[in-house]
Amino acid sequence: MLGEPVLKYLITRLVQLVAVVFVISVLAFLLVHLLPGDPSVTILGPFDTAAARAEVLRQLGLDKPLPLQYLTWLGNVLHGNLGESFLTKESVSHAIAQAFPIDLELVVLSQIIAFAVAIPLAMVAARRPNKAFDRLSSTFTFGLLSVPAFILAVLLVLVFAVSIHAFPATGWTNLTSNLGQNLRSAILPSIALGAGSVAVYFRLLRSDLISTLQEDYITMARAKGLPTRYILFRHALRPSSFSLLASAGINIGSLLTGAFVVEYLFQLPGIGYQIVESISSRDYLMVQGMALVVAVAFVVVNFAVDFLLVLLDPRIRRA
């Protein structure tokens, strides 16, 4: 199926990906190591002797030169060993495995909501640009752009949790333990997280659809006597959705970190929540490992979307 140019492109991008991931691992490492604060203080408390501190640092390998520490850490990471918490002795990879599905579920749900709202809205609006419906939905989404996730979260809690008790204000039920409860606990955070995406997707898709609908091939499709709805879905939507998908890719990456605030607000034990908790307890390896995972996920998602775009647009496939 895939031609040689696509393979070449894929390989170039893969090399770039590896390079970026390498730099990111350095950044994640330095981020934690160059900052003030002494882990031995965290572990032993502020009143222990200098000798005891040195011993702790030696045990943790923190007395070695930075490049060596990095290489050791990287070697372990490549073997799937992200180290363990200074405090709880829980392995970092275990903590991530516990927390990451929550982020994943939030991001996926929020994007399902965003697409489900933005796509139909944009399709109806683009059919008659500058008419009442288009103006109304454009104004609405422009306003939505100015509602930060945390404000929307507060409003949602106020209305749906405090006033009418429809959904829990905080807390999380795992997907595997009870699906209904899980969705109930995920719905408000997902809406808070996805609302900004609705605005962005709507605006992109609307303007792309408007210009697509003026293309000759749409006139041609009309001249074939095809129904309007069919033309919208089968002829206009796909060529209009490339910038939508590109922005969704970038967006999904930043949602991973955007979820931090929402998780904290709704007390959901996802990666964001864990990172902030680990930061406040100076749990270095935990912060480092989670930062690495989030950053790599961010890059990989962007890469995957990039490649998906190539598959979707047969024109790029050849270029």
Place this chain on the structure above:
Amino acid sequence: MPDSQKRLGPLFWICLGFIGLVVFGAIFANVLPLPNPDAQNYAAVNAGPSLHHLLGTDDLGRDLLSRIVFGSRVSLVVGFGGIAIGLAIGGTLGLVAGYRSGALDTVLNAGSFVILAFPPLLAIIVIVAFWGRSLPKLTLIIGIASIPSMFRVIRATTMSYANRDFVVAARALGASNRRIIFRELLPNVAPAAISFALIGVAIIVVLEGSLAFLGLSVALPTPSWGNIIYEGASNNNLQTNPFIALWPALAMFLLLTSLNLVGDRLRSYFDVREGGL
């Protein structure tokens, strides 16, 4: 293109006016007839709006209007200060790189690409948490974090002008690079830079709010918009007095809408292409 798109429209001026109002309040907060934002008054806890307290009080009896006005200082200093740093460094580099497009450009471009691959919020959270969260540090960290995106935006805009006739003509007349950059390119890039900067300020104001919810904005009890909303949303305040959160949330919404709208209108007014983003 219809002519109506080339007008800024009354809404633009209303929004610009609101931004001006907030800036005015932040500068003259000490002079304005406002109660001390930190003064607690247990006789008037969770009071509704009155002549003394135009927007009512919070759960400690502090005047909400005063807290919002004083709190705007943090949001505005971080927002405008951070963008100023980003523009000064990232914008200048972007101008030079976009004009000269040689080895320097390649290196800077690749660098910004790699740095932007790292999730910015994560970096900011970690640095703020370990290094400190005083107002100057917060501003500096956020400002530095905004350099790569400012660089890319200004570079792309500069490149769209760098090969136009007037630049080529200036070069043919023997103008120095410095003169071309500052006299020919800067005036053309500036409108775009201003509109991107305003939208950048909006992003940073939201960022400050997010940090407040993670407990990482300026230390309490100093009011910032993020802090006030956060306080209003914690300790059962949503049940007892939702207005503690709602008033500053409304103020923030209006400021963000204004910034976005002014930036957006300026961009279409000066016909800036969005390809650079």
Place this chain on the structure above:
Amino acid sequence: MRRADPLRFAPVEDMADPLLSVEDLRTHFRTPAGVLRAVDGVSFSLDRGKTLGIVGESGSGKTVLSRSVMGLLSQSSVDRSGRVLFAGHDLTAMGPRELRQVWGTQVSMIFQDPMTALNPVVRIGRQITESLRIRAGLDRAAARQTAVALLASVGIPSPERRLRSYPHELSGGMRQRVMIAIALSCGPKLVLADEPTTGLDVTIQAQILDLLSSEQRERSMAMVLVTHDLGVVAGRTDHIAVMYAGRIVESAPTAVVFRDTKMPYTEALIRSIPKLAAPSHTRLLAIEGRPPSLLDPPEGCAFAPRCPYADDRCHREAPPLREASPGHLYACWNPVGTPAAARAFEANRQAGLPAAVAYARSGVAP
């Protein structure tokens, strides 16, 4: 004065109603700069199985005319008046739902540029089969078979494989063949072909035109061939209508147009056709100047500013369509070959009018 009689060019043996009859069609666009009169009172008719060539420079309104006849122009900001009778039904009175019943199965269209008129992200196969399935009600297998047969009949090698191609994977000529296959797929009675060969090499142009002619004969369809090139329609049409500034300025059976040219604009178009027989150093005569703005057309004859035979009256007063012989109409005060034209030409040449000077220099005096 503007009202023109519907043009008839039906052969005597076919006295049935014309298949297509356009009566005083006007299509005006409301733009910020004013009303643009793209089509301004056009009438013609076309019998079953016949071919009409509509010829004019770009900007003469011929593309708008073909879309307006079909009813394809979107409603807002377009004012359309007049009647378009197709097999006795008034297309201008139809709503979108009824029009959709006509499009594709009764009347279909071949677009100018197959690169933009074929959806770049939809495979050729689906672009052909979708109307077969939705409009003709064929099932998947039957639609596929028909599509293969259609592609084969328009001369596309290994049609089964081509069904899976995207438009950009075909050459320009192949794309235009695909477009023709799509236009023919539901067996229309009338095809409107809008500059079907403009973007193609000369040799491929001839192939595509021959293909259109043979398909037309086999399926006994009527066709309107819209083009800027009088050479394209010369041997392939029954009747020619020359358009200028939104109106028909001369209309006659094809042979008559070339034998008994009346309108100076038609003459200029004929002179601009390259002739293979002519000595190689013969210079082609391009028409001086540009067509007038359709926003603000001149008061008199629209061609007068570029016409070597124009006199004062031409600039003042628009000529009506007059009949030269049965089926031959023209709109001109000083038709080609008349003493009036010769007098005006001499005066214009002495006055140094560019059009007249260019004619004199290349030795084509009236």
